[in-house]
Amino acid sequence: MSRADDERTASAGWRTRVKRLIEGYDSVLSLQHRREIIRELQDEEDLFMLLCFCDMMGIPNPVGDMTLELYPYMLDRFHEWHQRQGMPRSPLDGFRCC
Amino acid sequence: MNAIWIAIFGAVCFVMGYRFYSKFIAERIYRLDPDFQTPAHAYQDGVDYVPTNKWILWGHHFTSVAGAAPIVGPAIAIYWGWLPAILWVVLGTVFAAGVHDFGAVVLSNRHKGHSIGTLANKLIGQRAKLLFLFIILILVLMVNAVFAWVIAKLFITFPASVLSVFIQIPLAVWIGYRVYRHSGSMLLPSVIALAVMYGAALLASEIPMLQIDLVSWFGGAEASVVGGFNATSMAFLVWIVVLMVYVYIASTLPVWKLLQPRDYINSHQLVVGLALLYLGLFFGAPEMTAPSVNGEADISWYPLLFITIACGAISGFHGLVASGTTSKQLDKETDARMIGYGGALGEGMLAMIAIIAVGTLFASGADFTATYSSFSAAGSSGLGSFVKGAGQLAGNLGIPEHMGSTLVAVIVVSFAATTLDTAVRLMRYIIAELGTEYGMPVIARKHVATSIAVISSAALVILPEGPNGFGSGGYLLWPLFGTSNQLLAGITLMLVSVWLKRQGRPVVFTLAPMLFLLVMTLWAMGQQVIFTWSGFGDADRNLLLFTFGSLIMVFTLWILLEASRSFRQGGVPTQQQQPSSDESR
Numbered sequence: 001m002s003r004a005d006d007e008r009t010a011s012a013g014w015r016t017r018v019k020r021l022i023e024g025y026d027s028v029l030s031l032q033h034r035r036e037i038i039r040e041l042q043d044e045e046d047l048f049m050l051l052c053f054c055d056m057m058g059i060p061n062p063v064g065d066m067t068l069e070l071y072p073y074m075l076d077r078f079h080e081w082h083q084r085q086g087m088p089r090s091p092l093d094g095f096r097c098c
Numbered sequence: 099m100n101a102i103w104i105a106i107f108g109a110v111c112f113v114m115g116y117r118f119y120s121k122f123i124a125e126r127i128y129r130l131d132p133d134f135q136t137p138a139h140a141y142q143d144g145v146d147y148v149p150t151n152k153w154i155l156w157g158h159h160f161t162s163v164a165g166a167a168p169i170v171g172p173a174i175a176i177y178w179g180w181l182p183a184i185l186w187v188v189l190g191t192v193f194a195a196g197v198h199d200f201g202a203v204v205l206s207n208r209h210k211g212h213s214i215g216t217l218a219n220k221l222i223g224q225r226a227k228l229l230f231l232f233i234i235l236i237l238v239l240m241v242n243a244v245f246a247w248v249i250a251k252l253f254i255t256f257p258a259s260v261l262s263v264f265i266q267i268p269l270a271v272w273i274g275y276r277v278y279r280h281s282g283s284m285l286l287p288s289v290i291a292l293a294v295m296y297g298a299a300l301l302a303s304e305i306p307m308l309q310i311d312l313v314s315w316f317g318g319a320e321a322s323v324v325g326g327f328n329a330t331s332m333a334f335l336v337w338i339v340v341l342m343v344y345v346y347i348a349s350t351l352p353v354w355k356l357l358q359p360r361d362y363i364n365s366h367q368l369v370v371g372l373a374l375l376y377l378g379l380f381f382g383a384p385e386m387t388a389p390s391v392n393g394e395a396d397i398s399w400y401p402l403l404f405i406t407i408a409c410g411a412i413s414g415f416h417g418l419v420a421s422g423t424t425s426k427q428l429d430k431e432t433d434a435r436m437i438g439y440g441g442a443l444g445e446g447m448l449a450m451i452a453i454i455a456v457g458t459l460f461a462s463g464a465d466f467t468a469t470y471s472s473f474s475a476a477g478s479s480g481l482g483s484f485v486k487g488a489g490q491l492a493g494n495l496g497i498p499e500h501m502g503s504t505l506v507a508v509i510v511v512s513f514a515a516t517t518l519d520t521a522v523r524l525m526r527y528i529i530a531e532l533g534t535e536y537g538m539p540v541i542a543r544k545h546v547a548t549s550i551a552v553i554s555s556a557a558l559v560i561l562p563e564g565p566n567g568f569g570s571g572g573y574l575l576w577p578l579f580g581t582s583n584q585l586l587a588g589i590t591l592m593l594v595s596v597w598l599k600r601q602g603r604p605v606v607f608t609l610a611p612m613l614f615l616l617v618m619t620l621w622a623m624g625q626q627v628i629f630t631w632s633g634f635g636d637a638d639r640n641l642l643l644f645t646f647g648s649l650i651m652v653f654t655l656w657i658l659l660e661a662s663r664s665f666r667q668g669g670v671p672t673q674q675q676q677p678s679s680d681e682s683r
Contacts, residue, residue: 026285028157029365031150032423033358037278038145040354 042084049074049081056092099386101379101454104180108188108450112443115192120439123197124432127598127607128204134431137211147211147426152433155424159437160444161365162419163199166513167583168410168445170248172452173484174576175406177476178399179391180457184450186403190411191446194611198587200438201594201608202417206425207434208597213421214590221596222664226589229656233585235528236649237414240579241521242345242555245514247572248481250337250559252507252514255482257311258500259507262299266360266512269294273359288363292370295363296505303504312336330560341518342556349522350548357519364512371509374492374502375451382494384458388466397473401625404618405580410449412615414586416442421590452484459487477573485510525551561642574643581623581650584615585657591615592661599665612661616654623651 052070055061071078079097082090090097124130138149150158175183202214209217215234219227253260269291277284302308312333348356409415420438428434460466469483470476489503497505526547533541541547562574591612595605627647633639 022285024154025157026283027151027154029161029288029362030284031154031158031427032162033277033284033354033362035145035148035423036353036358040278040352042145 045077046081046084049078053078053092099390101384101386101458104184104386104454104457105376105379105450108184108446111188111192112446115196116439116443119192120196120200120435123200123439123607124435127603128201128434129603130204130432130434132430132432134207136207136428136431137425138427138429141211141426146423149429150427152429152436155427155429155433156437156440158427159419159424159441161368162423163409163413163416163441164368164445164448165409165517166245166248166510167408167413167415167517167579168449169452169484169510169513170244170481170576171407171580172410172449173456173480174476174573175403176388176453176456176480177392177470177473178395178403179389180386180453181390182399182403183407183453186407186411187446187449187453190404190407191442191449194587194615195412195416195442195446196439197608197611198412198591198594199416199420199442200434202420202590203425203428203434203438204431205590205594205597206421207428207431211421211426214417214593217421217593218589221593222660226660229653229660230586230589231528231532233582233589233653235525235532236646236653237579237582237586238521238525238528239555239558240575240582240646242518242525242551243558243572244575244579245518245521246338246341246345246555246559247575248514249341249511249518250334251481251572252485252511253310253337254313254331254333256485256504256507257309257313258302258504259299259511260310261302261308262295262504262508263511263515265298266291266295266363267356270356270360270363273362274355277359278354284359284362288359288366291363292366295508299504299508300501303498303501335560338556338559342552345518345522346548346552348519349526349551350544353523357516357523360512360519361516364516367509367512371488371506372448372451374495374497374505375455375488378488378491378494379451379454382491384491384494386454386457387460387462388457388470389463392467392470394467395473401618401621402473402577404615405577405584405622407449408580408583408587410445410452412442412584412587412611413445414583414588414590416445417587417590455487455491456480456483457487459483459490474573477576480573481510522548522551522555525555558642563638563640574640577622577626578643578646578650581619584619585650585653588612588616588619588654588657592657592664595661596664616658620651620654623647623654627651 050057051061052067052074055064061067075097079090082097136149138147141147142149172183172187175186205217206212206214209220212220215227215230218230253263273284273287273291276282276287298308313331316332316336351357404411420441424437424441425434428437460469469479485503485506486499488506489499489501492502492505493499526544529547529550530542530544533539533547541550558575559572562572591608595608595612598605598608627644628634630637631640631644631647
């Protein structure tokens with residue numbers, strides 16, 4: 001291996017180490033914030049899901065026809081949502097995600 | 099004596115404490131099990147319960163517990179000389195704080211990651227939970243009053259810091275929106291925010307027009323609220339009102355909008371501040387000019403020293419963080435030693451540099467005595483002395499002293515403002531919980547609960563009467579803050595002891611610091627309440643402080659009674675998560 005190759009390898013090693021250090025530092029500081037952001041986004045998502053599925057829970061939904069069209073796109077999110085709400089299995093007969 | 103030797107002495111004690119004492123506690127007392135399934139694995143949900151690398155979790159735990167409190171307490175307590183302060187910080191950290199923080203992580207880890215409040219209910223009963231709630235309420239009320247006083251004092255003493263602190267608010271909101279709406283890392287925007295803040299601070303240090311000096315705006319240092327009635331200074335009152343309006347708004351916003359991004363920026367500031375001070379110390383190698391022991395103190399160091407330095411030696415607040423968030427992210431139970439005990443050592447290092455900054459500030463011992471002429475003078479000028487001393491240490495790195503002082507003032511105010519925001523928010527939740535518990539739904543409403551929290555905090559910071567009338571006695575609240583913090587630590591140590599007793603393990607290592615703390619708290623409050631605040635003999639009566647001091651004494655006795663009752667009932671098994679291996683070994 002030539003001297004130039006050695007220098008290139010050493011420089012790449014340093015760059016990787018510095019990158020890891022910066023990533024580690026960011027992880028330390030963002031641990032708390034990441035959790036709060038996820039929680040806030042989940043709250044928003046839960047509200048949206050509730051608005052879409054409110055007629056299935058006995059709450060009249062004036063735009064039910066339109067939200068019905070969204071259901072196929074929401075299958076994965078619906079599964080995560082009902083699990084977050086403490087229901088391990090899908091509560092809806094016609095909407096079996098699990 | 100050269101201050102470097104003190105730092106080396108402290109560091110060696112901390113290393114020895116970690117290497118030997120924490121190892122002993124981990125192996126013989128808490129009996130950590132590397133195969134125990136931690137709550138982070140058992141209940142992994144990607145939000146609260148997330149197995150996390152121990153170095154990252156240690157950094158997170160340390161930045162969550164470190165703030166302005168381990169700076170203010172030592173800056174006041176150096177009044178009795180640097181030796182008692184350093185000894186209490188070092189010994190308290192090694193034998194009390196380390197065991198306390200470590201124990202809180204382990205206890206919570208063994209109980210599904212539950213917080214101290216829930217564990218109090220589970221291990222002792224409903225009464226203990228109620229006691230916990232009351233102590234937290236008093237603690238956050240004290241925190242609000244004390245930190246509002248700290249910020250107002252620093253804004254008055256260092257007007258160049260105001261602009262930078264207020265610039266942080268829109269920057270934090272910008273970062274909050276950016277990360278919330280577009281994801282991504284906070285690192286780069288927060289570094290830019292920090293650069294803007296420090297740029298503003300340095301500019302304001304040089305350009306008087308950028309300094310927001312309310313003292314000169316409102317008629318000078320002599321201007322009082324009620325002219326001729328010897329009341330609080332006008333500038334102080336205006337700052338308290340501004341801060342309370344600000345904290346009302348800040349504490350009712352969602353956390354991601356202001357609190358979280360500002361906390362992220364503050365974490366950089368903690369790193370910058372510690373690096374600035376320790377590098378300044380090692381490059382400058384200054385002499386300690388403060389006396390090692392102040393023989394002319396007007397009040398004895400015991401028991402007041404042990405409640406004046408709370409955070410930095412031992413703090414109940416750490417138990418809340420350790421059991422609230424840290425324990426839910428523990429990858430392996432054996433990591434608890436480094437995270438819990440190591441986090442306490444980090445805070446000890448911060449307290450130690452605060453003592454060194456004040457101890458090296460003065461040109462001579464006589465100058466120190468002139469500034470720290472009495473305990474009340476120490477309370478009043480301690481924080482300002484720290485900021486100047488820290489500026490002097492930063493001066494060893496080539497930063498002009500007045501600029502260094504402004505930067506340190508910005509750092510301390512930023513810590514205090516975040517604490518204030520968090521504490522008002524917490525107080526709002528407690529008031530709402532009490533309102534729901536006692537059938538008063540009106541006070542459970544967000545704005546009603548926040549109004550109660552803000553108005554009572556403002557009243558508490560303005561009402562204590564000091565040498566210059568109402569509002570100048572804010573420093574009197576510091577020992578009350580210290581005692582309520584120590585009481586909280588006492589509860590955590592009691593819970594850990596009860597758990598150990600039920601496991602049939604030695605309790606002396608957790609019970610001894612608990613009894614020490616409670617005896618010192620009881621002694622200090624008894625002395626203040628009976629001989630000072632009650633109006634006994636020649637002393638002036640202070641009804642407000644008398645009431646709070648008496649309440650704290652009642653709570654201390656309550657804890658002691660609960661502890662003795664729990665120990666008499668020892669042997670009752672507690673519900674706890676079953677480990678994957680034999681837990682009894």
